[in-house]
Amino acid sequence: MHIEIISFGKISELMDNQTIEIEGVGNTDELQQYLEKKYPALKEMKYKLALNKNIVQQNAQLKNHDCIAIMPPFSGG
Amino acid sequence: MHIEIISFGKISELMDNQTIEIEGVGNTDELQQYLEKKYPALKEMKYKLALNKNIVQQNAQLKNHDCIAIMPPFSGG
Amino acid sequence: MSEKKIKNIFVAGPITPDFIAKSIANHGSKTGIGGHSIFMGQVRMDEIDGKLVSAIDYTAYEALALNKMHEIREEIFSKYPLSCMHIHHSLGEITAGEICLFVFTSSKHRKPAIDACNELVERIKAELPIWGKEIFADSSHQWKENI
């Protein structure tokens, strides 16, 4: 399964935008574990995920070619 | 005693600005009675007095050459 | 009351968008400011008994209004940590669609500017001896009343 990963703000300095190919990761909770393993610094940071331009409020299923955004706390205005 | 009378808004249509010469009127309450007698329509209107650029909160003594402003409710802004 | 100079707030005629833009631009050098709040009053073409308001003619007891505004200004400055406060009110005939009141406050964080601006607008309307005469298209008029 191909998942597009994009990141913003402080977290964009931790990882590049990338498309990853992963198996055995079926939902956003599992993807989060995968990412925190790959980027241990992420565990220390506050962030939210968005799945295909919708903020993830609870664990959601992933399908091929989904886009996940990793977003630190907002600081606009 | 000479008292200058100025009026504003709706009340300026009822009376001209004028300097009146009156005797036996020693304070703002008495002046108010005098004015309401001279301009009976005033009795039906809401208004405040100002004595020498200060709004009259309670009866105040008058002296020669004082200026009294007669002000209907404010409607600025 | 402090010894600060009493500022004039009155402007002959409408307050123009250009005037407002200049006022905003003047704050570009004040790099301690983080938030600006503005209120603008605009003359409405109200319909009253079938007649349209085409303009409001504003008059004021200027001396008393400026004294009172000075007092309000000092009170608001001591109540909120403001960087700036600017107030302008039109006198004379202001056509429907034109701006007759401009209140502009600035502070480091947004909250004081916003709260001060709101409080100023309320106090200006309630406490300043200013009167608006609503002029109808047929040249008749009635005196405005603030609700």
Next chain:
Amino acid sequence: MSEKKIKNIFVAGPITPDFIAKSIANHGSKTGIGGHSIFMGQVRMDEIDGKLVSAIDYTAYEALALNKMHEIREEIFSKYPLSCMHIHHSLGEITAGEICLFVFTSSKHRKPAIDACNELVERIKAELPIWGKEIFADSSHQWKENI
């Protein structure tokens, strides 16, 4: 969510006083409006650990931000009787003293415009995926955090 067109709120670079003046002037023909409320966010030259912020570089997850803003816009329009609502946020590097956020609401009477403007500012800061990178004079940086 309604079928209304999603409006762009993003502007490359600072929001200029001229832009704001034009936006105000556009309302001169809307003679049902009696009150306008504006909030402007300005980049502060904060001192952090002895270094001065010279600019903030704004980025956003634009697609998500515009969807969210559309939702907020609809909610505010159904909550308050507004004539107009305009929102602009800068992207890119905005120098200290320049304006990065412009929120502009208008209504017949003043209260809805004022309340809607305040609520919009709070929601924009809390809910839109926008990030500010504070750039110091020595080119180092830190990521801004909204309090």
